[in-house]
Amino acid sequence: MNVRYMMKELYYQRRRTLMSILGLSIGIALLIILNSLSSAYRRAAHVPLQEIGADITVQRSGDVPKDLAGAVFPCSAVTIRKEEVEKIQKLSGVRGIGTGLLLWVFDPNRAWIVLGIEKDNSIGPSLLRSSVTEGRFLEDGKPEALVEQAYARQFGIKLNDTVSVADKKFPVVGFVDASRAAKIAVANVYLPLKDAEDMAASSKGLQSVSPYAPGDVNLLFIKADQEKITGLASEMKGILGNKATVATPESFLKLLGSLFALSDKFTLAASLIAIIVAVLIAFKTMAGNIAERAREIGVLKAVGWTNRNVVSQLMSESVIQCFLAGILGLLIALVASFGLSFMKVNIPIPWEMSPNPHFLPGGGDQVFKTLRLPVHVPWNLALFAILLSIIIGGMTGGLLGRHISKIKPSEVLRHD
Amino acid sequence: MTKSTILSGTDLSKKYGDLEVVKGVSLAVNEGEFICLVGKSGCGKTTLLSLLSGLEKPTKGKVNLDGREITTSSEDELALFRRENVGFIFQSFNLIPTLSAWENVALPLFPIKMTSEERRKRATELLGKMELGHRLEHLPSALSGGEKQRVAIARALINNPKIIFADEPTGNLDSSTGEAIMDILGKLHRDEGVAILMVTHEAELAKAANRVIRMKDGEIVS
Numbered sequence: 084m085n086v087r088y089m090m091k092e093l094y095y096q097r098r099r100t101l102m103s104i105l106g107l108s109i110g111i112a113l114l115i116i117l118n119s120l121s122s123a124y125r126r127a128a129h130v131p132l133q134e135i136g137a138d139i140t141v142q143r144s145g146d147v148p149k150d151l152a153g154a155v156f157p158c159s160a161v162t163i164r165k166e167e168v169e170k171i172q173k174l175s176g177v178r179g180i181g182t183g184l185l186l187w188v189f190d191p192n193r194a195w196i197v198l199g200i201e202k203d204n205s206i207g208p209s210l211l212r213s214s215v216t217e218g219r220f221l222e223d224g225k226p227e228a229l230v231e232q233a234y235a236r237q238f239g240i241k242l243n244d245t246v247s248v249a250d251k252k253f254p255v256v257g258f259v260d261a262s263r264a265a266k267i268a269v270a271n272v273y274l275p276l277k278d279a280e281d282m283a284a285s286s287k288g289l290q291s292v293s294p295y296a297p298g299d300v301n302l303l304f305i306k307a308d309q310e311k312i313t314g315l316a317s318e319m320k321g322i323l324g325n326k327a328t329v330a331t332p333e334s335f336l337k338l339l340g341s342l343f344a345l346s347d348k349f350t351l352a353a354s355l356i357a358i359i360v361a362v363l364i365a366f367k368t369m370a371g372n373i374a375e376r377a378r379e380i381g382v383l384k385a386v387g388w389t390n391r392n393v394v395s396q397l398m399s400e401s402v403i404q405c406f407l408a409g410i411l412g413l414l415i416a417l418v419a420s421f422g423l424s425f426m427k428v429n430i431p432i433p434w435e436m437s438p439n440p441h442f443l444p445g446g447g448d449q450v451f452k453t454l455r456l457p458v459h460v461p462w463n464l465a466l467f468a469i470l471l472s473i474i475i476g477g478m479t480g481g482l483l484g485r486h487i488s489k490i491k492p493s494e495v496l497r498h499d
Numbered sequence: 500m501t502k503s504t505i506l507s508g509t510d511l512s513k514k515y516g517d518l519e520v521v522k523g524v525s526l527a528v529n530e531g532e533f534i535c536l537v538g539k540s541g542c543g544k545t546t547l548l549s550l551l552s553g554l555e556k557p558t559k560g561k562v563n564l565d566g567r568e569i570t571t572s573s574e575d576e577l578a579l580f581r582r583e584n585v586g587f588i589f590q591s592f593n594l595i596p597t598l599s600a601w602e603n604v605a606l607p608l609f610p611i612k613m614t615s616e617e618r619r620k621r622a623t624e625l626l627g628k629m630e631l632g633h634r635l636e637h638l639p640s641a642l643s644g645g646e647k648q649r650v651a652i653a654r655a656l657i658n659n660p661k662i663i664f665a666d667e668p669t670g671n672l673d674s675s676t677g678e679a680i681m682d683i684l685g686k687l688h689r690d691e692g693v694a695i696l697m698v699t700h701e702a703e704l705a706k707a708a709n710r711v712i713r714m715k716d717g718e719i720v721s
Contacts, residue, residue, distance in 0.1 A: 085609040085610075087602065087615065088595075088597075088598065088602070088609060091597045091598055091602070092597050094597075095596070095597035095638075096597060378593065379595055381593075382589075382593045382595065382606075383606070384574075384578055385554060385581065385587050385593075386581065386582065386587065386606055386607040386654065387578050387579065387581045387582020387583070387585075387607045387610070387658070388578060388582075388607075388609075388610055389574075389575040389578045389579060389610070390574060390575055390578075391575070392578075392609075392610040491554070491555060492554050493546075493549040493554040493555040496554075496589060496593060
């Protein structure tokens, strides 16, 4: 291989070189963009759960409350027994569990969505700590309440007021901005889990539909090993029965419905097509280029270049062109990814996970988590694309070089 | 083969399908000899030149070049042999358009392990002899026909060949430039003692040769 010859060939045959580079770079860019988009949708699907510090949420559907009075369970979240929680905790791959107790409380003058939370558990709704806009977060051992900011504004609730929920009084110690919080497990008022448990245990209406004992919950937030999430989801369904609603990033991905979000198989197929397109483009343009140089190859052989000399020269030219195509493809993909990252994606929250009573005004509306699609090109994908370009260059140059090196110099030089 | 015979072809035939282009030709070139192979277009002289130089394999017969039987050699063995022993001059110059004059001259040295400076030095010397010292960095597109052919002659000499094969070296040149090229070839033969086997259809050019071989319909007629 002669570097001087290679560089001059690429430089002086600029049009030919550019065509080859452009053609292949489009295929490489396509490959990177497809995979970046696919992983962006995957990351987006994690967001609704990540916002409450979990990888999986679990609840169980049950019967509709008979009477909308006092504290009741939403029909989408009835009792999960303490023993069932313990079984889930012992599953391999579960790294931690947060619990919550979601109640609808129908007082004579007002309906509340109440969520009992574990104040100090980093998994679950205690992440609301960062969404406190006024006052403070709940403190240990005190029966106190946090009220959602918009709800407080609507009903004129002030800081340090006392609110009465299911005949029990709670001082309002802070407001939280639920619009900044997760769309899952949001409520009008947040109480210490212990107080919510007492409220549920003492509600006859609730007990008649879904027997409850302190220690039981109706919402689970689970941190798990990423590679075990799918398996854990089916094990949890096995523990809790068919009525269990187990939400995972995969289930949110399915709700997104985008082609990129549908399956790994689509991305794999599209990537393969992009690679095949890239290889075909590289092969076609290089084959054209090399065919144009048949006479030149004949001269090289006539003056004493062996087949191996010819192949390594053509291969080096091809590798450099494809490497440059890989770099250009990566740059195109980076620009495209930047553009695509302004795209908004609406992730639908399943109605079972929406805490709002669907029979109240607006309660049946589909809730979405809206976010910017987190598109970026991972370094390992960039590296793979560059390596792939080099491999395509080596293969194309090698195959075409071997083919053209077999020509007899006399055949291409005789017709002067 | 005598000591002074550098190239010999024995009973050489070449067939393309049913067409026999060269028919049982035998020919010997002695060291430092200048032979002109003349004949009308299509008489088989270029094919004979290809057979004798190892660019093509005969259907029948043997070629012995510098004491070595080359008809049984592989493609790569032939290429290496040509690199070390043979120079070529073509009618269409066959310079690489993307390489400068000196790089074209050094083209046979590219696969050999040596520094670029060494290659350039040898190419520069030869281009100097061809009175092209001022055209070292010019691309072929910036050279006249005569200059291109002089670059091609320098390329043929870069490996100090024992024999130069020239196929219609003045065919694409006007008459005065053609004469100048013939002067250079004659000088090479006289001063450097390089054997030359030249193919031409112009009988006038054959005057420069020691020996003229005439071909007709694939056979040597005189």
